Amino acid sequence: MNRQLAGTLTGRATKWVVLVTWLLLGVGSAFFASKLADVQNNEASSWLPQSAESTRAFEKLEPFQDPNAIPTTIVYERDGGLTDEDLAAIEEHAKEFAGIEGVAVAKEGRPPSVISPALAEQVGFPAISDNGEVAQTTVTFDLGSEGWNKMPGIADELRDIADLDGGDVYIAGVGGSAADSAEAFGGIDTTLLAATLGIVILILLFTYRSPILWILPIFSAIVALFVSQALIYFLAKYADLTVNGQSYAILTILVIGAGTDYALLLVARYREELRRHEDRHEAMAFALHRAAPALFASAATVALGMLCLLFAEMNSTAGLGPVAAIGIAVTFLVMITLLPALLVITGRWIFWPRRPGFRSPEPTENGMWAKVGRWIVPRPRQVWVVTSILLAIACLGLLRLDTNGLATEDSYTKEFQSITGQKALVDAGLIDQSNTVMVVANAGSEDAVTEALTGLDNVQPPKPAVTQGDVTFVEAAIGSDPASPAAFETVESVRDAVHAVDGADALVGGNSAFYLDTKDAANRDNLVIIPIILLVVFLILMALLRSVLAPVILIATVVLSFGAALGISALLFDYVFGFEGSDPGFPLFSFVFLVALGIDYNIFLMTRVREETMHHGTRKGALVALTSTGGVITSAGLVLAATFLVLGTIPVVFLAQLGVAVALGVILDTMIVRSVLVTAINMDLGGKIWWPSKIDSDDSPLTVAEAEERLETVH
Structure with a gap:
């Protein structure tokens, strides 16, 4: 970002204009954001690929069955056998079911919409078990396009009618699954947000060591979430954008997690500049000028990576692309405008009790990451080779990853x-x-x-x-x-x-x-979209770093990290959590988030390395960049990992697995790949990392003594 523009955004007068503008947008968006749950489409057909045989069959079924028909099974069970009184009551229940609003009208030549055990015998199938303990009644509903969202209420009506004194009654079949799915995602708009914010606030309190500074990033992230949800609401309502419970949950996690990451990076850079500039407005202008390119590259990588999902055959996968991209774009805008305005309005006291005074010492000189950098200096090649081998060994766990899909009973983390x-x-x-x-x-x-x-x-x-x-x-x-x-x-x-x-x-x-057909489409999407995402990320990195070799190496490290994360995750799923398998779309979703988000940390690191290279050379610049960004990137990784783990609060195996895999991958990226592997490669290759650019052709190997001297000089 141009320094003059950065200064204008946070000027003495314009900072108030920025604040008021976002406050009006946030308040105006809150109402529509709350309505996003109402336009979710969790109907199975909304996930279906248009080219699939089942879709084409569905289109031809309309003369015979309503397209929104939801067959539902009421299961009765009594240990020792259903009595004659039970069977009579079940037949009476069937008559009452027929009076429920929304029961379909049977089409000509088709069975009745309500089939009790007695009627089942007439139409040719048994509805009472041989041991007499179980019976079933089927009811078909036609509730329109919103039927899947109405099924929880319908299921409650069925339970109220189907009371069997001393026996058990279950609502099963397609309708029962729809009702339970709605329950699994129920309250997602409040419970997920509350859990996510709670975890992020705790991490920010620990990171900032300030009882008040965390308020500004959290407030900014909430504004970004409201505005994102409002925009997506209008697109879902008026532009046929598919939004379901899955994409809704991921949007919340992504905006809060990525927004907090961007805030951590900007605040850290602002804190540095406050030590160099007496005027806080000038300090913020320099912080934005230097941090904004990395933030923009990060946001662009994630947003474009998500938009690659538009190439998916699966409607649910394709719909997530623009939902996530909108969330990231809005979050980026909020974090480079509203958050800087809030920081300069509040002044240095917001950092209390650790206020960064003008010309005060930089605390990262003797931090953990400075020690890691000094440890790498004498042996960079050995470090990156051994680290790569260990990550490759972790990838072997992929042999235990079963993505052939999950049976219904294995799809939830609790029994519905x-x-x-x-x-x-x-x-x-x-x-x-x-x-x-x-x-x-x-x-x-x-x-x-x-x-x-x-x-x-x-x-x-x-x-x-x-x-x-x-x-x-x-x-x-x-x-x-x-x-x-x-x-x-x-x-x-x-x-x-x-x-x-x-x-x-x-x-x-x-x-x-x-x-x-969903499984086949997901397998196809894995093969097609993953290479497209890698190409997009490569082009962004090449433009940002003005290098060919560095992007190739960075992508290779992130892919290695992805494989290791999935390998370890597969072992956890199998031997710790006891999951029976994984959804076919799990590898693609994990890849999208791990590569798009994992490359973020390399972007944050490498843009700083390139900046420092201009003054100190690549090897010394890599050391300075690691010590300067290590703490903030580690905190950012912990925030993002924690927010994705919150997905485990939703009792859906797919989301629980996605949360674990992304959290594990982010930790690997921040603690090992970015800090150890990439830094060691930088120190080993030196100026060659920028090939074909020659910005550092004279860079020479770095000794431990030079490393110590350089850290003292810089800080």
Whole structure:
């Protein structure tokens, strides 16, 4: 940032204009930010890739089934067997279910929307277990496009009706899963924010050793969050941007975490300049002038990295891209305008009790990172080689990473009603009739399609075909958890069978087909998007550092850190947490955050190295940069790691795993990769790191004595 512009932003008069502007924006945005949860779309079809077979089948299903239909299963269980009174009560419950607002109207040729055990026998499937302990009633709802958000209330209505004195009742099936998913993300807008802010405040209190300084970064981050959420609300409401509980949670974490990181870097630089300049406005002008390029490069790297997600086939993944990019862009603007204005308005006293006085000594000279730098100086090559080998060994843990997906019962960190009900059906030998394969084909091929489905493993006898116009519909229940590998194998066998029917042009949809297509799309996105992100990050680093070799080395270190983080995480998931596997999208999401955020710390370090190189040479500059930025970057890493760990408070395995992996990767980046590996490489290669630039062609190896002298001279 131009120093004149930096001075203007925090001038004696303009600082008040900046403050008032952001206050008005923050207050005006708060109302719309609170409404963001109302425009979330957690409907499964909103995550579906448009090119998937299940999507194309879904589009053809409308004549036979409402596109917003949500089949729901009410599971009754009594140890020792359901009594005649129980069965009579269950039939009465079914009549009451039919009166609930939102129950679908059955289309011509289709089964009724409410199927009790007695009616189930008539339409051809058993709804009472052989041992008489379990029974099921299915109810199909059509609640419009907002149906998935309404399911928690509907589930409560079903429970109120389905009381079985002394027995157990569970709301399962697709509707039960939707209700439990909503519960898992329930209160995310308040509990997640409160937990995140609480952890960040504690870290800032420890970092700043000030009881009041933390207020300014936190206040700025909250303003950034409100403005980001308001912008995203309007895009979701009027521009069809997909926002779901997952992206909502990540936005909160990202804005608070990244915003605090930017604040730490700026405040640290401002503190340095306050020791060099008597006037705080002048000090802030110099701090912004020197810190803003690194902050901009960091924000641009994360934002552009997130926008690469737009190349994803998965709507949920593609939707996260602009959501996260908007959050980062707004946060960057707030932290280079509002936070500097607040700092110069409050003055030096805000640092109490450690006020940085004019010409006071710099405390980093004998800090931990200065000692690490002195330790690296005599043996840089040995340090980076050994460090690289250790990280590579950690990567071997990737052999234990299973990304074939999670069954429904393994997708949460606690057991919800829908999972308990599903287990009760499986243990009783009953099939959840809400989980079906849905085949749409050309009219006239219904007999051949029905025959192709008959006798397939794990596929129940098909229901009678229904034909509308030139399309026929055949449906059959499958006896596996919708998201299980067994269900995926069943869908693949069904597709193989019906695709072989001449002239049918059959398409297979349904819940399990959706999950299978989601898995395939996620695997495709992993292969396509990861190289694109690496290219974008490389180009940004090349423009920032005006070098080719340095960006290549930095990206290699971050990828090595990513592999090590995922390797260690895989071992933790398997042997400590006992997770059954990982979501197919887990590697991509982890990569996006670890590479985009991990490269941040290298940007903060290397921009300072380049700045110091102009005065002291690369090797001495690397030592000065490490001692100057070590403390603030370590604090920034701790903040970001802690904020991502907060994702573990949401009882969803995917988010818990993402939080652990990103937190672990950030710690590796800040404590080992940036401080030890990159610094050792800088000291080993010296001026060669800037190739093809020759800004330091005369740099010579650094001795311990020279290192001590240089640190004393600089500080």
